[in-house]
Amino acid sequence: MILEIRNIDTFYGLGHILHGLSLNLAEGEIVALLGRNGAGKTTTLRSITGLAPPRSGEIRYKGTNIAGLAPHRISRMGVALVPETRGIFSYLNARENLLIAERRGSRWTMDAVLRRFPALRGRLESKGRLLSGGEQEMLAIARALMTDPELMLLDEPSQGLAPLVVSAVMDTIRELKSRRVSMLLVEQNVEMALQLADRVYVIDHGTVVFEGAPAVLRADQGITATYLGVGA
Numbered sequence: 001m002i003l004e005i006r007n008i009d010t011f012y013g014l015g016h017i018l019h020g021l022s023l024n025l026a027e028g029e030i031v032a033l034l035g036r037n038g039a040g041k042t043t044t045l046r047s048i049t050g051l052a053p054p055r056s057g058e059i060r061y062k063g064t065n066i067a068g069l070a071p072h073r074i075s076r077m078g079v080a081l082v083p084e085t086r087g088i089f090s091y092l093n094a095r096e097n098l099l100i101a102e103r104r105g106s107r108w109t110m111d112a113v114l115r116r117f118p119a120l121r122g123r124l125e126s127k128g129r130l131l132s133g134g135e136q137e138m139l140a141i142a143r144a145l146m147t148d149p150e151l152m153l154l155d156e157p158s159q160g161l162a163p164l165v166v167s168a169v170m171d172t173i174r175e176l177k178s179r180r181v182s183m184l185l186v187e188q189n190v191e192m193a194l195q196l197a198d199r200v201y202v203i204d205h206g207t208v209v210f211e212g213a214p215a216v217l218r219a220d221q222g223i224t225a226t227y228l229g230v231g232a
């Protein structure tokens with residue numbers, strides 16, 4: 001297992017958000033994390049990356065408990081977050097946004113990420129705030145890649161994107177999988193997530209309510225209707 005989350009409890013102030021959440025991810029696996037608005041998906045990713053450290057429980061990454069380590073240390077260990085808000089610096093151009101993440105020895109150089117996202121090549125001198133939603137998402141993924149992650153956490157990468165851009169993002173996720181990058185994928189786009197994922201967790205009120213294969217989830221109308229608002 002590259003990631004083993006055991007029984008974590010995470011709070012925002014007095015708000016108790018994650019309740020004994022456990023989840024694991026094997027090397028090279030794509031795991032989807034689904035659940036309705038406010039279920040605790042983003043909080044789970046923030047717990048892993050140290051932005052919202054859990055108050056109790058363990059987060060083992062390649063066997064080491066990283067719960068409570070500073071975000072920059074977790075990042076240096078090979079964990080990259082592509083946040084829901086994308087986190088593009090508005091007043092830096094696309095090239096500068098990428099260079100910030102440059103890391104010596106990374107398999108993903110500037111050239112390599114531009115080969116993966118050729119659409120960014122012509123936009124390198126444009127300020128972040130002038131990029132389209134799709135370009136910002138590609139830039140956010142490209143920037144995360146430049147840190148050479150072994151584990152990528154993607155928070156709703158398809159949000160607000162045109163169907164063509166969604167397929168480009170899906171292609172990227174498949175390519176990363178072929179390169180053995182492990183991924184935890186949060187999505188509102190259930191269909192996209194089920195197409196990509198090897199395994200799925202559904203969470204509600206900060207706790208796991210389903211764990212299994214995409215086909216099992218598809219067949220479970222109770223879970224999909226109650227927790228994902230899919231079907232009737």
Ligand SMILES: Nc1ncnc2c1ncn2[C@@H]1O[C@H](COP(=O)(O)OP(=O)(O)OP(=O)(O)O)[C@@H](O)[C@H]1O
Pocket residue numbers: 012015017035036037038039040041042043044
């Ligand atoms: N910074 C914060 N301070 C206090 N409460 C927060 C904060 N961020 C999120 N919450 C609360 O924590 C709960 C879980 O939020 P979280 O963002 O993890 O949900 P989510 O599953 O990612 O939802 P969405 O699908 O809307 O992105 C929600 O009730 C939310 O209101």
Ligand SMILES: [Mg+2]
Pocket residue numbers: 041042043084155
């Ligand atoms: Mg969220």
